[in-house]
Amino acid sequence: MNQSVMKALNLLNFFTVETPELTLREIASKAGIPKPTAYRLLTSLESGDFLYKTKETEHDSKYRLGLKLLELGQIVADQLEVRTIAFPYMQQLAQEINEVIHLVIVNQNEATYIEKVDSSRALRLNTRVGKSSPLYAGSGPKMLLANMPQDQQRDILAADTLYRNNQPINKQQLLEQLEKIRENRYAYSVGEQDADTTGISYPVYDYRDKVIAALAVSGLSSHFEEENLEWIKEKSKQTAEAISRKLGYRGPDF
Template sequence: MAKSSAGRSALSRIMQILAAFDVDAVFLTVSQLSARSGLALATTHRLVAEMEQFGLLERQLDKTYRLGVRLWEIACRTPGALGLREIAKPYLQEVQARVRQHTQLGILEGYEVLFLERLSARDAVVNVTLVGGRLPLHASSSGLVLLAHSDATFQDEVLAGDLFRYTDQTVQTPESLRSLLQQIRRDGYACGRGYIHPEARGIAVPIRGVNDLVVAAVSVVVPNDDAPVTGLVRLLQAAAQGIGKDLHAAYAPSNDPAATPGGRYRTLVSSSLDSMEYLPSAPRPQTRR
């Protein structure tokens, strides 16, 4: 039976095609895009051709399509996720230089934690996190930190949902999850021992932005052994404090003495002081499209 896209706006249909791609499905044929998006094949053909023209999709030699670089270019202009990533990256690198395992930055997105960055050593412990990938809030240390600092209504919605079980150690009941969230708020960090893989342990702390609101979590994934977490927690808290301070400076009024230089670029870019001072006045040729 032919699928119908009647009543849907052009933008909603384009979003359905973009959403068909996933970390496990980065190359898709038009037929696969049609099936995964729920759009009619003829509609998918037409939209894919137009999206390719604008650089939103790129056609491969085997006639599959992947997301286009133009999407990445546009995404890099958002001061939300990628601006945060830019500001946080020097601190993530400092943490990673110490732990030499996995260091991550995650934000709340829907009922999941979305990872904006992950730094990994080649010989590090098992870790399923992918940049641009997601994990359930209840199963990851970053997700637990973000959930613990969410409002009560949102917590109730998560508690009422399915708590997917990765291992025997994954939090399984609403009662145990609610108790764990209270402990995280009290201790200031989350530690998930074997929640996703028996050999891995995640440790995360919150990052506070403007108005002291929790905007992200910084975490490490290390071997699930008996090593104390105190040193790692302190390391992460120092990084979170630095990121929070730089976030405040990036969003402070431009006439504030503590404001980061860089004008309109300061919420997007984290660079040397000389670079930030030069950026607003740097000559820029008109981009050809």
Template structure:
């Protein structure tokens, strides 16, 4: 990590329940930084919403944690909760289908794999917990892309560079827009070899109590073991399991 970034972020740890507000002098003393340096770091954190300050005179200003941290904390809490609720369902589905099951969430312009349950069979799959991938390639990420707010989705479609990862990656914005529409219409996503050659993915949405899609549940199958005649059954089971998890998250959505 860049040293200046690290020093700036370290200032956040000096705030606590006992000391929710701190002066510049206090922060400089606790961090061992000079006042001008501490002020420069605090100003950068304030510009990004991580720190806020009172409107008192300069020497009397008190700093406190900003609302940006609340938003990030809520996102982390949501991810922890959905992982905890989803894991038993994922394990049961894995046992039933003997396939790898993933849980994927969106973080800004990327998809993040936050949970995975393995099979006993030796399998060559690229995924791992913590993996970040583009939203437009692969069934799980693309499902999350499909359920974004329309305005945000359109803005991203205009700005994205659709780089090919394999020969099957969709790189045309108009085609991708149509695929995203179809995913919302039918309620699930299917892809084959779009991020890594030879991997099939089938995904369904997980919703929270506000009916917002917060994650995608994905079956990942190596192409050399996939049996096309089982496709409808796999779609049915991934959707049913995603709905079961959604109900535990407070959703009443039934379609």
């Protein structure tokens, strides 16, 4: 990581419950750097709302932690909460349908898998906790992309050519898929991340009725046919709704 960025971020560590406010002089002293250098780093943090200046005089300035840290902290808290709440429901669903269950979230314009429960079948999928993938590849990522604000969605799809499995994607068809996902409230994919596999995903809502994750079920395509497909869809939908209700969702039934 860029050394200037690291130096700036390290300054945040000097703020504690006991010392929520620090002067420029105090920060420079704690960091062991000249005041002009400290001031430059603090100004960068201030411009990003990581700090705000409470007082400024000719000889010194005072700083407190900014609201951007509260915003980021809430995002982390929400992610931890949904993972903790979802996990036992995912385990129960895996026992019932014996397929691989994932929990997927948006992370820096990509889809990141934050939880996984395996099936007892000998099935190897190209997924793991912490893995990221494009938001237009797989049922879980597409569920998240479909429920993004349109401006953010446009930014992600702005490239002239999008690729999935090294093949170009028809962007118009993708946009039509996303519209259908929003209408049907579930996503379906075949072979988009792993050959001969099918994925089905349902949205996970929070107390603001906002989609914050996707519950994704994956397995061999031969298991996702006819009556078994409808059974998997119903069980997955019920599980996603149960998780959402636990998170405070008060919207209509799935």
